Amino acid sequence: DGGITQSPKYLFRKEGQNVTLSCEQNLNHDAMYWYRQDPGQGLRLIYYSQIVNDFQKGDIAEGYSVSREKKESFPLTVTSAQKNPTAFYLCASSASRTGATGELFFGEGSRLTVL
Amino acid sequence: AQRVTQPEKLLSVFKGAPVELKCNYSYSGSPELFWYVQYSRQRLQLLLRHISRESIKGFTADLNKGETSFHLKKPFAQEEDSAMYYCALNKSGGATNKLIFGTGTLLAVQP
Numbered sequence: 001d002g003g004i005t006q007s008p009k010y011l012f013r014k015e016g017q018n019v020t021l022s023c024e025q026n027l028n029h030d031a032m033y034w035y036r037q038d039p040g041q042g043l044r045l046i047y048y049s050q051i052v053n054d055f056q057k058g059d060i061a062e063g064y065s066v067s068r069e070k071k072e073s074f075p076l077t078v079t080s081a082q083k084n085p086t087a088f089y090l091c092a093s094s095a096s097r098t099g100a101t102g103e104l105f106f107g108e109g110s111r112l113t114v115l
Numbered sequence: 116a117q118r119v120t121q122p123e124k125l126l127s128v129f130k131g132a133p134v135e136l137k138c139n140y141s142y143s144g145s146p147e148l149f150w151y152v153q154y155s156r157q158r159l160q161l162l163l164r165h166i167s168r169e170s171i172k173g174f175t176a177d178l179n180k181g182e183t184s185f186h187l188k189k190p191f192a193q194e195e196d197s198a199m200y201y202c203a204l205n206k207s208g209g210a211t212n213k214l215i216f217g218t219g220t221l222l223a224v225q226p
Contacts, residue, residue, distance in 0.1 A: 004158075031212065040124070042201060042218040058213075090159065094212045102149045102205045102212055106159040 003027065004107035006091050011112045013085075019078045021110045023091035030095070032074035033104065036060060037088040046089075049074055078112060085114045117142045119204050121217035128192050129225050136187040136220050138176075138202030147205040148185040149214070150176055154198045162187075162200070172196070192224045 007022045025032065031050050035043040045058030049068040063082025068074055074093075078085045088111050092104040118141045128134055140146060150162040163171045165178040165185060176187045185202060202217040 033212075035216075040218060042119075042121075043216040045213065045215075048213060102147055102164050102203070102214065103161045104151075104212055104214065108158055 004091055004093055004105055006107035006110050009108065009110060011110060013112065013114050015114055016080045018080060019085070019112060021076045021078070021089055021112070023074045023076065023107060024072055025093045026072060027093055027095070027105060028071070029093035029105070030071070031093060032068070033092040034066065034074070034076045035090040035092065037090055037109070043090065046076065085112060087112060117204060117215050119202050119215050119217035121202055121220050123220045124218070125221045125223065127223045127225060130194055131191050134189045134192045134196070134222065136200050136222065138185045138187065138217060140183050140185065140204050142204060148178055149203045149205065150174070150187050151201040151203055152198050153201070159201070194224045194226055197222055197224045
């Protein structure tokens, strides 16, 4: 089954702990993205990567970190510095890093709850 | 600043009634606009893009630069249209799909 796989679907953590969310894609896409979805706020871009070993901050990168060591993988770490980490996190990918088409392919999401 | 505004959190209509989901944007350049949809228990997915000028599942959307709007319309709503709809903006000529999303409108089609 091709697409974007996010894990885990649900995650509970204590305040002050770092958490890493996994995102894997087998679509051979160059670009990958992390969005945060909060009620009433839509989707906000955290980080994105256009190519392996390169990534850029999005609109709300503070308190988050990413890596892109492999084309297929783009994990997101929610650090203890993130003031309000409880949210629904969506990973996405797109085919071309040159020439935007606007089509993102999304995962099913990971819901993080910090207790 | 670039922004996408969807003024309605919830739109409830009866089956067979016309639907219009509103989207306004602010962007100084020439924008590319999209509608994404998320059905219950499914992933967020692209519905249509303004460049294609296409009709998908009976939905159309016209870019109105004068009113900076990209409203999504369907003449006769069906129950299976019930979903969350997001309007999104991308910078024209950009090298990546760095989309800005609106806050979304939940469409509920009543039988």
